Amino acid sequence: PDVPEPGMPRDSQPVEQTAVADLAHFAVGWALLHEIRHLKHQQEGTAAPFDGERQKRHEDELSCDKYATQFFLSQVGAFAQAEGVEERLVCMKRGIGIYFALFSLTLISKENTWKESDTHPAESRIRAVRRIMGHDGRNGVLAEAIGYAAFAALRFLWPDAPCPFESGIASESN
Numbered sequence: 001p002d003v004p005e006p007g008m009p010r011d012s013q014p015v016e017q018t019a020v021a022d023l024a025h026f027a028v029g030w031a032l033l034h035e036i037r038h039l040k041h042q043q044e045g046t047a048a049p050f051d052g053e054r055q056k057r058h059e060d061e062l063s064c065d066k067y068a069t070q071f072f073l074s075q076v077g078a079f080a081q082a083e084g085v086e087e088r089l090v091c092m093k094r095g096i097g098i099y100f101a102l103f104s105l106t107l108i109s110k111e112n113t114w115k116e117s118d119t120h121p122a123e124s125r126i127r128a129v130r131r132i133m134g135h136d137g138r139n140g141v142l143a144e145a146i147g148y149a150a151f152a153a154l155r156f157l158w159p160d161a162p163c164p165f166e167s168g169i170a171s172e173s174n
Helices: 015-044 054-074 078-082 087-112 123-133 140-157
Strands: none
Touching: 015 054, 015 087, 054 087, 054 123, 078 087, 087 123, 087 140
16 A cells, blocks of 8 residues: 555655655566567567577577666666756666566566576576676666675575576575
8 A cells, every 4th residue: 555656746755655666667667678679579570489499589588688778778867967866876776676677587487496498598687687787886886785685685585596696695504
């Protein structure tokens, strides 16, 4: 009941609720953009066949992730200027939203033991999105910290969970 309704005036909601709603919208939006790129691949004739080779299908998934991530981050400067806010804060918020999407995808794939399938890469896709987002501080240390903390908590609960951060995340047994 405390989740704000979409479309409610921003100034009528507490900032905490607005932020949570925005992050949820970014996560869902990222996933939708990913799926839109699949449709574009189909229309362009560049989609991997359903029964195609594993590598090509993984490349499709990575291409869709890249499209969604770049879409989210490509107009940050223009948006920040139009809204009169700092660009780094817009990047950070969008980066956190992308991490929310990646974390949600990870949780959804738990039943498949977080392994790569013939159609979808696993941990490597999260690492690829992290590379697209960059580690130059543009998305802010906070976005990286939140992403790291989310996956660290997951690894604490399930030691075989994906670890998309290159330095690794120690489990309780390590």
